[in-house]
Amino acid sequence: MATPTKNILLDEQLCFALYTASKRFNHFYADALAPFKLTYPQYITLLALWENSPMTVRELGSHVNLDSGTLTPLLKRMQTQGWVERNRDENDERQVNISLSQKAIDAKLDIFAHVNSCMELLNMDAETYANTRDTVNFASDRIKNADPKKIDYTGTEL
Amino acid sequence: MATPTKNILLDEQLCFALYTASKRFNHFYADALAPFKLTYPQYITLLALWENSPMTVRELGSHVNLDSGTLTPLLKRMQTQGWVERNRDENDERQVNISLSQKAIDAKLDIFAHVNSCMELLNMDAETYANTRDTVNFASDRIKNADPKKIDYTGTEL
């Protein structure tokens, strides 16, 4: 007798919970960042740069987990809007150094204050917030280290 | 004396944890679904249809949280690849009914079996998996109900 295949229900999937929550946060930040005309990926790019500027495109990408295919056009838009500057490295012309503009340096505290105000709407105490984040990061590590390419497909040909 | 603004560090943000985990799952499923030439959004569309077919575009969208701007082209690609059929409703021609193709009905158990095999790579027992999902969904509800448009920006003009 064949082993019955375990059913998969959409609303029970962790992937779908993460996918939905991530999109909702994207929408949340779209509204929260509207006064600054920033998108969510642009905001996390600024967060990374506020911690460490300048960085090469590669370094920046390793912090925000995005590659040059995403970052290059994103950074060009941010440059157009005056948030960052892009300069070829003088010593190694393969590299492009991304640095904060004065506007970005000046706006930091205003953005932090406004985002912090918006975050209070979540009604999550610091402990719940931290526990949730740690739980997500725990799962995230597991996902990162799993490689489905190792499992070869043995079912019917398409 | 002014209140000091609370600092915001990228790696401490729940939004970034969710954003990263969601992207990693997307990558995980890209590999897991490669034998079937399905993307992750296409897969959750199939999950919804396997539970209930046919559905109108609108009904489907309410299950997977996507609007027609995303679904219309996605469903056209899935139709081209033989996963779904699209038919105008005879009674109400505004609606388009999306139904599973025979190929999708036949492939269901093969896809479930392969995805389940891949999921074992996560090394998460059922309880941890369920707790993580519930924790994410709890936060997701909070994010959904928060509306940053209610907070007006009082900082410096841009």
Next chain:
DNA sequence: GCCTAATTAATTGCGTACAATATACTAGAA
């Protein structure tokens, strides 16, 4: 110095996401 392998960004192509708009159709009021 000269050739080759490695490194870094940029580009290309495809597939989402979603706001805003347009189009087609339906149903209800006058």
Next chain:
DNA sequence: TTCTAGTATATTGTACGCAATTAATTAGGC
């Protein structure tokens, strides 16, 4: 019936996200 408000999908425009490729530059071996 005709006008109108509402509904359902499609289209348009902008911005990711990432695999794959290309182009430019650097560094290492000889």
